[in-house]
Amino acid sequence: xSGPRRGxxxxxxxxxxxxxxxLFNTQGYDATSIGDxxxxxxxxxSAIYHHVASKEALLSxxxxxxxxxxxSAIDAAIEADPGITALERLRTAxxxxxxxxxxxxxxxxxxxxxxxNSEIEVAALAxxxxxxxxxxxxxxxxxxxxxxxxxxxxxVISRLLFGxxxxxxxxxxxxGPVSADALARSVAALAFDGLAxx
Amino acid sequence: xSGPRRGxxxxxxxxxxxxxxxLFNTQGYDATSIGDxxxxxxxxxSAIYHHVASKEALLSxxxxxxxxxxxSAIDAAIEADPGITALERLRTAxxxxxxxxxxxxxxxxxxxxxxxNSEIEVAALAxxxxxxxxxxxxxxxxxxxxxxxxxxxxxVISRLLFGxxxxxxxxxxxxGPVSADALARSVAALAFDGLAxx
Numbered sequence: 001x002s003g004p005r006r007g008x009x010x011x012x013x014x015x016x017x018x019x020x021x022x023l024f025n026t027q028g029y030d031a032t033s034i035g036d037x038x039x040x041x042x043x044x045x046s047a048i049y050h051h052v053a054s055k056e057a058l059l060s061x062x063x064x065x066x067x068x069x070x071x072s073a074i075d076a077a078i079e080a081d082p083g084i085t086a087l088e089r090l091r092t093a094x095x096x097x098x099x100x101x102x103x104x105x106x107x108x109x110x111x112x113x114x115x116x117n118s119e120i121e122v123a124a125l126a127x128x129x130x131x132x133x134x135x136x137x138x139x140x141x142x143x144x145x146x147x148x149x150x151x152x153x154x155x156v157i158s159r160l161l162f163g164x165x166x167x168x169x170x171x172x173x174x175x176g177p178v179s180a181d182a183l184a185r186s187v188a189a190l191a192f193d194g195l196a197x198x
Numbered sequence: 199x200s201g202p203r204r205g206x207x208x209x210x211x212x213x214x215x216x217x218x219x220x221l222f223n224t225q226g227y228d229a230t231s232i233g234d235x236x237x238x239x240x241x242x243x244s245a246i247y248h249h250v251a252s253k254e255a256l257l258s259x260x261x262x263x264x265x266x267x268x269x270s271a272i273d274a275a276i277e278a279d280p281g282i283t284a285l286e287r288l289r290t291a292x293x294x295x296x297x298x299x300x301x302x303x304x305x306x307x308x309x310x311x312x313x314x315n316s317e318i319e320v321a322a323l324a325x326x327x328x329x330x331x332x333x334x335x336x337x338x339x340x341x342x343x344x345x346x347x348x349x350x351x352x353x354v355i356s357r358l359l360f361g362x363x364x365x366x367x368x369x370x371x372x373x374g375p376v377s378a379d380a381l382a383r384s385v386a387a388l389a390f391d392g393l394a395x396x
Contacts, residue, residue, distance in 0.1 A: 087394060148393050152384045156376060159369055160362055160388055167361025178354060186350045190358055194392025195346050196285060 013051045016041065020058040021106040029059060029110075030117075056120055063114065063124040066107040069100040071127070074134050086141035087148060091192055093138060095184040097165050102172060102180035109169045135162060161191055211249045214239065218256040219304040227257060227308075228315075254318055261312065261322040264305040267298040269325070272332050284339035285346060289390055291336060293382040295363050300370060300378035307367040333360060359389055 019041055023032045034055055038045045052058055073096035077089045101108045111128070114121045136158040142148035148157070165187060172183065217239055221230045232253055236243045250256055271294035275287045299306045309326070312319045334356040340346035346355070363385060370381065 147395055149387070149391075149395055152388065153376065156381070156384060157388070157393060160365070160385060161393075163365025163368065164358055164362035167358070167365055170361065171357055178351065183354070186354060187358060189347070190350065190355070190392075191388065192392050192394040194388075194390050195355060195359075196390045197345055197347055
């Protein structure tokens with residue numbers, strides 16, 4: 001298939017954003033220009049600027065996509081049915097985080113590489129820390145109710161849990177042998193029930 | 199403290215390698231030149247070349263340091279006392295991998311960022327895959343002896359386990375509140391025994 005020309009129907013902001021995120025992930029955000037994106041899509045730079053204000057706006061939109069998804073997943077787990085335990089909430093938060101990661105894999109991959117090199121990145125890191133704090137609060141509540149082992153610091157548990165979740169971006173690909181739902185349950189089973197049978 | 203001048207005693211190959219790995223990790227391997235390293239150490243470029251053949255040689259030495267450590271840890275676990283179970287071997291492999299990671303944190307951090315952009319990187323990725331294969335074989339043996347849950351594919355278990363281990367490079371720093379040994383035991387406890395108390 002040859003690349004579409006400027007103005008070809010079907011090229012909308014969403015398509016431009018998807019390709020931008022792919023390029024940011026494969027060749028790095030700093031190394032990617034709007035010119036690269038235009039060439040990749042077979043569009044002119046001015047056609048790109050018809051859809052998006054700037055490269056920074058694309059980064060911001062992608063990071064918000066990942067952060068909105070992860071935030072909603074954690075908030076939903078926190079605000080779930082008051083009758084369930086903190087352990088069940090935490091387990092839900094882990095499973096939902098895996099689902100968000102698999103559904104928004106390119107955006108989450110980009111988020112996890114952010115190092116704070118610009119205002120947009122600093123703001124994204126601040127939102128990541130808010131999410132981490134909520135997770136640590138959930139871990140602490142589960143330890144307090146006696147459902148989670150207390151020989152590990154809540155901060156360490158939270159980091160190990162989501163270190164495992166986040167490592168999925170290194171190898172998980174949609175359409176592979178493991179479904180996103182099975183993977184979500186596997187990650188939670190490993191973390192909460194342990195791998196050993198005894 | 200001011201930077202030492204060329205030929206100052208105490209600047210040996212090891213010191214040059216340590217600083218090179220720090221620079222590779224903070225500003226990226228591609229973006230780091232021998233000139234940057236010389237400036238950072240307060241040496242001339244020719245003084246650096248007295249210690250090391252090339253930038254590639256520094257990368258190769260750092261990756262070998264990480265890979266030799268991880269390989270030895272896994273091989274020691276595999277070849278341990280024949281009286282122990284595959285589960286005990288796997289648990290030892292996880293704990294020892296954490297210890298190697300904490301002892302060789304900059305070199306392992308560098309290794310985990312390698313994407314195969316040169317012959318040296320391709321060779322390092324091949325060695326990483328060998329280590330991953332050995333770990334997957336250990337997981338499979340533990341499933342076969344009935345000591346590890348069999349509702350997760352051995353490859354997935356291996357990736358999740360070492361995804362968690364490798365995520366430590368994101369936040370673990372020597373001298374922090376958690377000792378390397380306590381961390382190694384915590385990671386193994388989470389993975390094998392699970393976080394839930396029931």
